Amino acid sequence: xxxxxxxxxxxxxxxxxxxxxxxxxxxxxxxxxxxxxxxxxxxxxxxxxxxxxxxxxxxxxxxxxxxxxxxxxxxxxxxxxxxxxxxxxxxxxxxxxxxxxxxxxxxxxxxxxxxxxxxxxxxxxxxxxxxxxxxxxxxxxxxxxxxxxxxxxxxxxxxxxx
Amino acid sequence: xxxxxxxxxxxxxxxxxxxxxxxxxxxxxxxxxxxxxxxxxxxxxxxxxxxxxxxxxxxxxxxxxxxxxxxxxxxxxxxxxxxxxxxxxxxxxxxxxxxxxxxxxxxxxxxxxxxxxxxxxxxxxxxxxxxxxxxxxxxxxxxxxxxxxxxxxxxxxxxxxxxxxxxxxxxxxxxxxxxxxxxxxxxxxxxxxxxxxxxxxxxxxxxxxxxxxxxxxxxxxxxxxxxxxxxxxxxxxxxxxxxxxxxxxxxxxxxxxxxxxxxxxxxxxxxxxxxxxxxxxxxxxxxxxxxxxxxxxxxxxxxxxxxxxxxxxxxxxxxxxxxxxxxxxxxxxxxxxxxxxxxxxxxxxxxxxxxxxxxxxxxxxxxxxxxxxxxxxxxxxxxxxxxxxxxxxxxxxxxxxxxxxxxxxxxxxxxxxxxxxxxxxxxxxxxxxxxxxxxxxxxxxxxxxxxxxxxxxxxxxxxxxxxxxxxxxxxxxxxxxxxxxxxxxxxxxxxxxxxxxxxxxxxxxxxxxxxxxxxxxxxxxxxxxxxxxxxxxxxxxxxxxxxxxxxx
Numbered sequence: 001x002x003x004x005x006x007x008x009x010x011x012x013x014x015x016x017x018x019x020x021x022x023x024x025x026x027x028x029x030x031x032x033x034x035x036x037x038x039x040x041x042x043x044x045x046x047x048x049x050x051x052x053x054x055x056x057x058x059x060x061x062x063x064x065x066x067x068x069x070x071x072x073x074x075x076x077x078x079x080x081x082x083x084x085x086x087x088x089x090x091x092x093x094x095x096x097x098x099x100x101x102x103x104x105x106x107x108x109x110x111x112x113x114x115x116x117x118x119x120x121x122x123x124x125x126x127x128x129x130x131x132x133x134x135x136x137x138x139x140x141x142x143x144x145x146x147x148x149x150x151x152x153x154x155x156x157x158x159x160x161x162x
Numbered sequence: 163x164x165x166x167x168x169x170x171x172x173x174x175x176x177x178x179x180x181x182x183x184x185x186x187x188x189x190x191x192x193x194x195x196x197x198x199x200x201x202x203x204x205x206x207x208x209x210x211x212x213x214x215x216x217x218x219x220x221x222x223x224x225x226x227x228x229x230x231x232x233x234x235x236x237x238x239x240x241x242x243x244x245x246x247x248x249x250x251x252x253x254x255x256x257x258x259x260x261x262x263x264x265x266x267x268x269x270x271x272x273x274x275x276x277x278x279x280x281x282x283x284x285x286x287x288x289x290x291x292x293x294x295x296x297x298x299x300x301x302x303x304x305x306x307x308x309x310x311x312x313x314x315x316x317x318x319x320x321x322x323x324x325x326x327x328x329x330x331x332x333x334x335x336x337x338x339x340x341x342x343x344x345x346x347x348x349x350x351x352x353x354x355x356x357x358x359x360x361x362x363x364x365x366x367x368x369x370x371x372x373x374x375x376x377x378x379x380x381x382x383x384x385x386x387x388x389x390x391x392x393x394x395x396x397x398x399x400x401x402x403x404x405x406x407x408x409x410x411x412x413x414x415x416x417x418x419x420x421x422x423x424x425x426x427x428x429x430x431x432x433x434x435x436x437x438x439x440x441x442x443x444x445x446x447x448x449x450x451x452x453x454x455x456x457x458x459x460x461x462x463x464x465x466x467x468x469x470x471x472x473x474x475x476x477x478x479x480x481x482x483x484x485x486x487x488x489x490x491x492x493x494x495x496x497x498x499x500x501x502x503x504x505x506x507x508x509x510x511x512x513x514x515x516x517x518x519x520x521x522x523x524x525x526x527x528x529x530x531x532x533x534x535x536x537x538x539x540x541x542x543x544x545x546x547x548x549x550x551x552x553x554x555x556x557x558x559x560x561x562x563x564x565x566x567x568x569x570x571x572x573x574x575x576x577x578x579x580x581x582x583x584x585x586x587x588x589x590x591x592x593x594x595x596x597x598x599x600x601x602x603x604x605x606x607x608x609x610x611x612x613x614x615x616x617x618x619x620x621x622x623x624x625x626x627x628x629x630x631x632x633x634x635x636x637x638x639x640x641x642x643x644x645x646x647x648x649x650x651x652x653x654x655x656x657x658x659x660x661x662x663x664x665x666x667x668x669x670x671x672x673x674x675x676x677x678x679x680x681x682x683x684x685x686x687x688x689x690x691x692x693x694x695x696x697x698x699x700x701x702x703x704x705x706x707x708x709x710x711x712x713x714x
Binding site for chain 2: 009010014017018021022025055058059062063065066068069070071072162
C-alpha cells in the first residue's frame with residue numbers, strides 16, 4: 001500500500017536529517033521524498049511516499065509526530081492531486097527529432113534545451129505518467145534523468161497548515 | 163555576561179543542585195563558570211559513569227539529571243549513558259563541549275559530530291550555533307526532557323559560543339508549537355474502558371515505568387482495590403504497587419513470576435498503563451493474553467498498537483486517566499477468578515534450593531531485602547538483575563532502579579552513586595554481577611572521593627552468567643567466552659586499593675554479618691559474594707515464546 005504523507009516541519013537546518021534518520025532506524029522505506037518551503041517562510045513541507053502495511057504507515061505517522069521539530073503530519077493519499085517533475089536528457093539525432101517532439105506533445109511535456117544531438121525535456125504529472133514517458137524515451141537512448149519526487153495536495157477546501 | 167556563566171546561572175534558576183561530569187578542552191569555560199557556582203559538581207572517572215549517575219539521580223529523585231562532557235571522546239563516551247536513559251524514558255540533559263564554530267566539519271582535534279551521533283537516542287538535541295539562542299535552548303531542554311514521555315536531551319556547545327557575551331534574559335516559560343503532550347484522556351475512550359472493566363470477569367492491571375513517571379501509584383492501588391483486579395508489573399514498573407500487597411503478582415515476562423505470567427495469559431482484560439509491551443515483557447507478541455481485551459493507557463501515542471493489538475487506546479497521562487476511570491467504576495466481586503489466581507500463586511511460587519555449603523545468589527538478595535527492606539536498590543544487567551527483581555520486594559516508587567530497555571551492564575554502580583546523591587539519608591545498594599561491575603568499576607574512585615557510601619553486592623559467579631545460562635540451555639554447554647577469571651581477581655583488594663571497604667564472603671552463614679558490617683562502615687563498601695557458579699535464573703520463558711511456555 002502506497003501512502004503519501006505531508007509533514008510540516010520547522011524550517012531549520014538538521015530537520016531533514018532527523019526525518020530521514022527516523023526512517024532508517026525504524027526500518028521504514030522511503031519511496032520518494034521532496035522538501036520545500038511553504039506559504040510561511042518558517043515552515044517547510046515534506047512529502048514522503050512510503051510503502052507498507054497499515055500498521056507500518058501508522059507507526060510512520062506516530063513516530064514522525066514525536067520529532068520535536070515536526071509540527072503536523074497528514075495523510076494526503078486519498079482524494080488528492082499528486083505531481084512530480086522530471087528532466088529527461090535524451091538522444092535526439094536529426095532523423096528522430098520529429099518523433100520525439102510528437103511524443104512530448106502528447107504528454108504535454110516541453111523541450112527546454114536543444115543541443116546538436118540531444119534534448120532536455122521537462123515533464124510534469126503523476127508518477128505513472130512520468131514513468132510511461134521515460135519508458136517511451138528509452139528507445140532513443142536516455143542520457144540522464146532527474147526527478148523531483150512527488151508532492152501531493154488534498155482536493156477541495158481542506159487545508160493542511162499550522 | 164559570558165555565555166558559560168549564563169548557562170550555569172540558568173541551571174541554578176532551574177533548581178539544579180548537582181551535576182556530574184568530566185572537564186576537557188572544549189568545555190573549560192563552563193567548568194570555569196561552575197567554579198563560582200552553588201551547584202555541586204561530582205567528578206566522575208569516565209563520561210559513561212557521569213551520565214549513568216545523572217540518570218540514577220533523575221530516576222531516584224524525579225528531577226532532571228545533569229551531565230557535562232568535553233568534545234570528541236568525552237562526548238562519544240556519553241553515548242551508552244544517553245541510550246540507556248532514552249530507552250527507559252529518564253529525564254537528563256547532557257552538555258557537551260564542541261570545537262569552535264569555524265572549525266566544525268574540518269575534523270579538528272577532538273571533534274565528533276555528537277548531535278548526529280545521538281540523534282536516534284535523544285528525545286531532542288541541539289547544536290548551539292548562535293549564542294543568542296542558548297538560554298532559550300536550555301529552557302526548552304528542561305521542558306522537553308521532563309514532560310510528556312521524558313527522555314534525554316543533549317546540548318552541544320562550541321567553545322567560542324561559551325566564550326561569547328550575551329544578556330542574561332532567561333525565559334520564565336516556553337511554548338513549543340510542535341510539542342504539546344496530551345495529558346487528559348479522551349472521555350469517550352475512558353467510557354469504553356470503564357464498560358470493558360465492568361464487563362470483565364478476569365481483569366488484570368499491567369503497570370509499567372510510566373506509573374513512576376506520572377506519580378500514579380496511589381491511583382494504581384485505588385483502581386486495583388476498587389475493581390478489584392490483580393496487578394502485574396513490567397520490570398520498569400516494579401514499585402507501581404507495594405509488592406507485598408495481596409493484589410500484586412510481581413513482574414511478568416521472561417523471568418517474571420510464573421503465577422503472574424499465567425494469570426496474564428488467563429485474563430479476559432488487560433489494563434495496561436504506562437508500559438510499552440516490550441518483547442521481554444510479553445513474550446511472543448501474537449500469543450500474548452489470547453482471550454483478553456486490551457486497554458492501553460500511555461502518554462506516547464506511538465507506543466499504542468506498536469507491538470500488540472489494542473482494543474481501547476487512551477492517550478494521556480496515567481494519573482489523570484486512572485483518576486477518571488476510578489470515578490466511573492464500581493466494585494464487583496470476582497471470586498472465581500481470585501481463587502484461580504491465588505491457586506496459581508500457591509502452586510508456582512518463586513523458589514530455589516538453599517544449600518549450607520555454598521551461597522545461592524537468590525539467598526543473598528533475600529538477605530539484602532530482609533535487612534534493608536527500605537533501601538534503594540540498583541542493579542547491573544543479567545542474572546544479578548533478574549534475581550534482584552525476583553527476590554527484592556519493592557515497597558515504594560523509585561526504590562528499584564535498573565536498566566530495563568537497553569540492558570546496560572555497568573549501569574547499576576554509577577546509578578547507585580547518583581541515587582545516593584539524591585537521597586543521602588537512604589541506604590543505596592547495587593546488586594551486581596562480577597562481569598557488570600567491572601564495566602564501570604573506576605567509579606569507586608568517585609564514590610570514595612565524595613564519600614558517597616553505596617554498598618555493592620557482587621553476586622560473583624565468575625561468569626557472564628546470563629550468557630552462560632543461554633549457552634547451557636541452548637548451545638549445548640559450549641561456554642564460549644563467558645568464563646571470567648576466578649578467584650584470582652580479588653574485588654576486596656580492588657576496593658581497598660581505591661580506598662573503599664572490601665569484604666569477601668564464601669559461606670551462607672556469613673552473608674548476614676557481611677551486610678551488617680557494610681551498614682556500619684563509613685565508606686563505600688564492596689561485598690564479593692562467591693556464589694554458586696552455574697546457578698540459573700528461573701522461571702524462564704525462552705525468547706520469542708509465549709508466556710505459557712515457562713521453564714522452571
